[in-house]
Amino acid sequence: MTSKINHKLTIIADSNIAGLEDFFNENTLGQNTYQTVNIIKVAGRDINAQLVAKLQPDVLLIRSVTKVDATLLADNHSVKFIGSATIGTDHVDQGYLVERNITFANAAGCSKHSVAQYVLTAILTLRPEYWQQLSTSPTLGIIGLGNIGSILAQYATDLGWQVLGYDPLLPASNINNASFDEVISQSDVISLHVPLTDKKDSNNPSGSDYPTRHLINKTALDAMPSETLLINSARGPVIDAAALQADIESNERQVVLDVFEHEPYISEQLLSKLAIATPHIAGYTLEGKLRGTQMVYDALCEEFAVTPTQAMQQLLPVNMYLWSELKAYPDRLIKFYDIMQDDRELREKVTNGQVSGVDFDQLRRDYHLRREWQL
Ligand SMILES: NC(=O)C1=CN([C@@H]2O[C@H](COP(=O)(O)OP(=O)(O)OC[C@H]3O[C@@H](n4cnc5c(N)ncnc54)[C@H](O)[C@@H]3O)[C@@H](O)[C@H]2O)C=CC1
Numbered sequence: 001m002t003s004k005i006n007h008k009l010t011i012i013a014d015s016n017i018a019g020l021e022d023f024f025n026e027n028t029l030g031q032n033t034y035q036t037v038n039i040i041k042v043a044g045r046d047i048n049a050q051l052v053a054k055l056q057p058d059v060l061l062i063r064s065v066t067k068v069d070a071t072l073l074a075d076n077h078s079v080k081f082i083g084s085a086t087i088g089t090d091h092v093d094q095g096y097l098v099e100r101n102i103t104f105a106n107a108a109g110c111s112k113h114s115v116a117q118y119v120l121t122a123i124l125t126l127r128p129e130y131w132q133q134l135s136t137s138p139t140l141g142i143i144g145l146g147n148i149g150s151i152l153a154q155y156a157t158d159l160g161w162q163v164l165g166y167d168p169l170l171p172a173s174n175i176n177n178a179s180f181d182e183v184i185s186q187s188d189v190i191s192l193h194v195p196l197t198d199k200k201d202s203n204n205p206s207g208s209d210y211p212t213r214h215l216i217n218k219t220a221l222d223a224m225p226s227e228t229l230l231i232n233s234a235r236g237p238v239i240d241a242a243a244l245q246a247d248i249e250s251n252e253r254q255v256v257l258d259v260f261e262h263e264p265y266i267s268e269q270l271l272s273k274l275a276i277a278t279p280h281i282a283g284y285t286l287e288g289k290l291r292g293t294q295m296v297y298d299a300l301c302e303e304f305a306v307t308p309t310q311a312m313q314q315l316l317p318v319n320m321y322l323w324s325e326l327k328a329y330p331d332r333l334i335k336f337y338d339i340m341q342d343d344r345e346l347r348e349k350v351t352n353g354q355v356s357g358v359d360f361d362q363l364r365r366d367y368h369l370r371r372e373w374q375l
């Protein structure tokens with residue numbers, strides 16, 4: 001159902017959304033349908049119940065750090081649309097929004113190439129021999145074969161690697177070809193690409209029959225060979241951090257984390273044991289973030305029955321990063337993405353045994369957005 005508003009349109013937006021003013025202004029929203037578009041930019045963690053009660057916005061534009069639920073909206077009567085310029089939706093109680101008749105849109109798949117390229121970079125930085133696939137090609141295990149997992153499988157196949165994939169919610173296929181136990185026990189590298197979900201039950205009807213919270217627990221880690229490289233760029237709580245720390249201490253497993261169970265606080269104890277650690281920036285390319293904004297903008301235009309007039313292509317500088325070039329010249333990887341620079345910057349933030357939430361958020365806010373490699 002669409003609705004029109006003929007007054008000042010008030011938008012509260014996470015200031016970390018790329019291209020906010022380019023996408024959300026009088027010209028791009030309704031060709032003068034609204035007298036004014038008033039955007040109030042706020043750090044995502046500061047979008048709280050008090051603010052939305054005081055300002056009574058028409059629209060909320062968020063990213064993953066703003067929790068949207070009954071608490072946030074208890075004293076708000078104005079919001080008609082909430083857009084999250086992210087793939088993940090675990091921060092949003094969508095059932096509650098349906099009850100309140102508030103339209104919700106996210107940005108499914110917006111940074112799928114960026115995250116897949118992050119994972120490839122991590123693997124090839126730690127195991128450069130996988131470029132050549134010397135005697136046997138490596139086996140990449142992928143848990144979750146949606147937008148990101150399936151793109152990652154395409155890159156791996158293009159490099160001549162074997163793929164073992166597990167996704168119980170999709171039909172069997174040439175990549176959805178293994179059980180959880182097979183992926184865990186037979187892969188050289190395992191990469192996680194599942195949403196964060198809890199068990200479905202009477203208290204949680206929107207939960208999952210295949211919950212992912214602590215999917216990688218002590219049992220799974222015990223069944224994983226110690227040489228297996230484990231990568232998590234999905235959501236922190238998919239791995240039980242305490243079990244992971246004990247696992248690395250006992251077998252020196254190589255582990256790459258972009259997301260952390262207790263994010264935005266990172267303990268030095270865990271950080272010091274990771275092969276690569278980055279501050280939740282796997283999807284942070286210019287293309288990935290602008291695509292997220294574009295998707296939410298398109299959804300808002302549809303909601304308000306106006307014709308979209310802004311497109312991310314108009315905002316993107318020339319992109320010189322070609323996947324074909326990287327494949328031909330693997331030694332250029334560091335020029336395509338120097339992941340160890342992101343790792344160093346996170347480790348430099350350790351004080352008093354941890355990276356603070358403020359420092360973690362600051363690294364993300366000031367991140368120099370990478371460019372997505374073109375196919
Ligand atoms: N680190 C970062 O910067 C980013 C992280 N993400 C995270 O990555 C997640 C995955 O993204 P997409 O692939 O785009 O999502 P998607 O929704 O396209 O795919 C997720 C897949 O996981 C599968 N799945 C669900 N439960 C499972 C289980 N128990 N075992 C195996 N598979 C299961 C689903 O069937 C689905 O096919 C997002 O939900 C988000 O949390 C997304 C973007 C950026």
Ligand SMILES: O=C(O)C(=O)[C@H](O)COP(=O)(O)O
Nearest residue numbers: 016063064065086087088283
């Ligand atoms: O899209 C997702 O899902 C993500 O994890 C985001 O890329 C994370 O970025 P923020 O929403 O925290 O800026």
